[in-house]
Amino acid sequence: MLTVQKYGGTSVADAEKIRKVAAGLVRAAQNGDQVVAVVSAQGDLTDRLLEKIRSVTDAPSPRESDACISAGEQISAALVAMAIEELGYPAVSLTGWQIGLMTDGTYGKARIRALQNWRIQQELNKGKIVVVAGFQGIDLSGNITTLGRGGSDSTAVALAAMLKADRCVICTDVAGVYDRDPRKFPDAVKYERIGYEDMLKLCREGAQVLHDRCVELAQEYQIAVEVRSAFSDEAGTMVGNLE
Ligand code: ASP
Ligand code: MG
Numbered sequence: 001m002l003t004v005q006k007y008g009g010t011s012v013a014d015a016e017k018i019r020k021v022a023a024g025l026v027r028a029a030q031n032g033d034q035v036v037a038v039v040s041a042q043g044d045l046t047d048r049l050l051e052k053i054r055s056v057t058d059a060p061s062p063r064e065s066d067a068c069i070s071a072g073e074q075i076s077a078a079l080v081a082m083a084i085e086e087l088g089y090p091a092v093s094l095t096g097w098q099i100g101l102m103t104d105g106t107y108g109k110a111r112i113r114a115l116q117n118w119r120i121q122q123e124l125n126k127g128k129i130v131v132v133a134g135f136q137g138i139d140l141s142g143n144i145t146t147l148g149r150g151g152s153d154s155t156a157v158a159l160a161a162m163l164k165a166d167r168c169v170i171c172t173d174v175a176g177v178y179d180r181d182p183r184k185f186p187d188a189v190k191y192e193r194i195g196y197e198d199m200l201k202l203c204r205e206g207a208q209v210l211h212d213r214c215v216e217l218a219q220e221y222q223i224a225v226e227v228r229s230a231f232s233d234e235a236g237t238m239v240g241n242l243e
Contacts, residue, residue, distance in 0.1 A: 002124070003028060003167040006038040006134065006156035010173040011230035012076050013043035015083075020231060021171075022083035025129050029089060034124045036163065038134045038156040039080055041072025046135075046149070062107035066136075066146045070096070073133035073152065081131045091129040094119065096136035096144075101155065103137035103145045110137060110145035111213070112154060115162045132159065153214035161221035168223050170210065171230035176237035177202065177209055192235070195242040215239065 005028070007021050021037070029035045041049075049069045053060045077093035084091035100116030123130045134152025137145050147154050153170055160168035177199065178188035194202075196219035203212040209227060218225050218239065228236025 001032070001166045002034040002036070002163055003169065004036045004038065004156050004160040004163065004165045005169045005171055006152055007040065007080075007230055008152065008170075008172045009040040009043050009045070011171055012039055012080060017231075018076075018079055018083045019086075022080055022087055024230075025080075025091075025131075026084060026087050026089045029129050035129045036120060036124070036159060036165070037080060037129065037131045038152055038159060039073060039076040039131060040134050040152040041069075042076055042079075045072040045075075063143055066107045066110075067144045070133075070136035070144050070146050073135045077131045077133040081129075084129050084131070089129060090127060091131060092123050093131045093133065094123070095133045096155070097138040099132060099159075101137040101158070103139055103147070105139040105141065105143065105145065107143075107145055109148040110139065112137065112147065112158045112217070115158055117159075117162045120159070120163065148211065148213065150208065150211040151213070153211035154217055157214045157217045157221070157223055157225060160223050160225075161217065165223075167226065168218075169226045169228060169236075170214075171228060172209060173230065174209060175229040175232060175234045176227050177207070177239065181207070191237045193238045193240070193242060196239065199239050210239070 081091040081093035102114040103110035120130050134155040139145050174182050176190045178190050180188040182188040199215050224240035
């Protein structure tokens with residue numbers, strides 16, 4: 001079974017959490033799964049990189065801004081890969097450009113156009129856990145682009161589609177998709193399943209749990225997306241076709 005598992009910024013925020021993520025990935029691989037992880041930048045690193053940009057200029061070049069903020073995901077991917085190796089399991093980190101994640105040239109909110117899976121497949125065939133840097137890609141002229149805030153979710157779904165993964169899991173800091181933000185409303189109700197259209201509606205209403213483009217991609221390629229907590233076994237929410 002091939003699984004794509006995405007971990008957001010809070011799930012890789014410090015060394016202890018990275019070790020837990022690595023241990024979970026190794027457990028899945030030892031159970032016989034081929035595992036592709038997609039990671040976001042640690043904690044609020046992307047915000048801090050944006051602050052650094054503003055400390056240099058009030059009118060940042062969109063190209064250089066993307067070159068700067070895409071760095072956070074590259075750091076996470078390498079750290080997670082090293083934590084996996086520390087557990088004695090082979091791993092490799094890959095950037096968006098190393099997996100040929102091609103986008104249009106819209107800096108800051110680029111759309112995924114194509115993805116090569118040969119490199120990932122090659123590493124999986126060597127028995128490695130592949131850790132991909134989310135959120136980043138490259139345009140047709142070779143410039144680094146980013147997919148918009150929260151865009152690592154879209155990297156994960158695009159990978160699941162291209163690799164024909166058996167499972168696509170978004171591991172996050174809440175235990176699924178709720179009718180309201182469970183971090184603000186303790187009485188929020190969790191969906192067991194939710195259709196693409198209803199999920200898109202929640203995204204448009206401001207729900208942060210999934211990137212809107214990730215849901216569009218999932219619908220286009222008919223990928224069922226499992227949203228669950230990174231560190232608990234609580235059943236999450238299945239986003240997909242309800243029929
Ligand atoms: N690190 C990026 C952000 O903060 C992308 C992501 O987290 O998915 O928006
Ligand atoms: Mg997110």
